[in-house]
Amino acid sequence: MRAIVIHEQGGPEVLKLEEVPQPAAGPGQVLIRNEAIGVSYSEIPMRAGVYPPPVSLPAVFGFEAAGIVTEAGDGSGASLEGKRVVVLSTSFGSYAEYMAVPADSVTVVPGGVTAADAVAVANMAAVALCLLRRARLTGSETVLIEAAAGGVGGYLTQLAREHGAARIIATAGSPAKREHARSLGAGAVVDHTDPGWPDKLGEVLGGAGLDVVFESLGGESAGRLLGAMTPVSGRMLLYGVLNGPPAIAPVDLLHRGLTLTGCAGMGDWLALVQAARGDVLRMVADGRLRPQVDSVLPLSDAARAHERTEARAAMGKVVLVP
Numbered sequence: 133m134r135a136i137v138i139h140e141q142g143g144p145e146v147l148k149l150e151e152v153p154q155p156a157a158g159p160g161q162v163l164i165r166n167e168a169i170g171v172s173y174s175e176i177p178m179r180a181g182v183y184p185p186p187v188s189l190p191a192v193f194g195f196e197a198a199g200i201v202t203e204a205g206d207g208s209g210a211s212l213e214g215k216r217v218v219v220l221s222t223s224f225g226s227y228a229e230y231m232a233v234p235a236d237s238v239t240v241v242p243g244g245v246t247a248a249d250a251v252a253v254a255n256m257a258a259v260a261l262c263l264l265r266r267a268r269l270t271g272s273e274t275v276l277i278e279a280a281a282g283g284v285g286g287y288l289t290q291l292a293r294e295h296g297a298a299r300i301i302a303t304a305g306s307p308a309k310r311e312h313a314r315s316l317g318a319g320a321v322v323d324h325t326d327p328g329w330p331d332k333l334g335e336v337l338g339g340a341g342l343d344v345v346f347e348s349l350g351g352e353s354a355g356r357l358l359g360a361m362t363p364v365s366g367r368m369l370l371y372g373v374l375n376g377p378p379a380i381a382p383v384d385l386l387h388r389g390l391t392l393t394g395c396a397g398m399g400d401w402l403a404l405v406q407a408a409r410g411d412v413l414r415m416v417a418d419g420r421l422r423p424q425v426d427s428v429l430p431l432s433d434a435a436r437a438h439e440r441t442e443a444r445a446a447m448g449k450v451v452l453v454p
């Protein structure tokens with residue numbers, strides 16, 4: 133089969149199209165004929181060498197895919213054969229025509245939902261839904277959503293109002309992205325690439341407080357946002373650190389009675405996100421959630437897909453098709 137193999141970490145050019153043996157479904161596994169493969173920002177440091185790869189190299193790259201189950205291994209439950217499923221693997225192997233994964237790691241895609249849409253929502257929208265559930269918005273609160281034209285940020289923006297946000301303020305790094313964030317439901321959008329953006333936010337708030345901050349940028353700005361948050365009831369849900377660890381000391385929360393909640397990791401949080409995967413797929417099937425597919429490229433263009441993602445040009449999921 134054709135697959136994108138990585139022999140060593142480095143620039144996008146290390147993603148090479150090669151012929152490799154087709155995997156088979158082992159015990160407890162299913163074999164998926166991939167129809168759509170998801171490219172994620174979190175894969176970039178894994179390719180570039182910032183993080184170690186999950187398996188020794190060379191290996192087939194990638195974690196996310198949706199496709200049809202063509203083979204069920206012993207003990208995997210034959211009921212999945214012929215079904216369209218989506219998977220976020222904990223190991224490499226998705227940038228290929230076929231991948232074998234544990235049967236209990238896949239989620240069945242409802243009828244009428246395309247593979248590209250499934251892979252676009254399966255992780256990012258599930259994370260957004262879990263964040264909104266954890267935020268327990270009251271119906272009258274003001275929220276801040278960072279990087280709102282991105283994957284998780286975009287779904288947060290789409291879903292915040294029905295989860296109880298009265299006012300949605302977003303951030304995005306370009307005019308096109310700010311326009312996109314508005315189209316997804318943001319009432320006001322601030323440019324987070326402007327170093328003074330937390331002050332600009334103050335102008336937008338006009339003396340009101342931020343009740344909930346969905347924090348994915350981290351870094352210096354995270355600490356500066358605390359001053360704009362509503363004392364006592366203000367809560368920050370930290371789910372990413374794109375600009376480094378947030379500059380927040382416990383004492384900064386203490387004096388204003390604020391709450392900081394970490395929303396990441398492999399334990400309970402991952403279980404919640406996996407459970408939410410079926411919910412967001414049903415929402416797509418019912419027309420209650422709009423999948424954000426940035427672009428669809430052939431598998432052979434994996435390097436170009438990484439360049440687009442790395443350049444922060446994508447608005448939603450970059451999808452590869454074998």
Ligand SMILES: NC(=O)c1ccc[n+]([C@@H]2O[C@H](COP(=O)([O-])OP(=O)(O)OC[C@H]3O[C@@H](n4cnc5c(N)ncnc54)[C@H](OP(=O)(O)O)[C@@H]3O)[C@@H](O)[C@H]2O)c1
Pocket residue numbers: 172173174256259279280281282283284285303304305306309325348349371372373374375395396397405444445446448
């Ligand atoms: N906790 C979890 O379970 C979980 C799961 C998935 C993802 N995440 C986190 O969610 C966040 C968004 O992930 P995503 O998959 O939605 O990504 P994405 O669609 O690629 O969006 C990321 C966007 O963030 C903005 N950004 C700001 N500073 C950045 C920086 N230093 N480097 C890169 N991008 C930067 C960029 O938009 P602009 O052009 O507007 O600046 C970029 O397009 C990340 O922090 C990720 O780690 C968390």
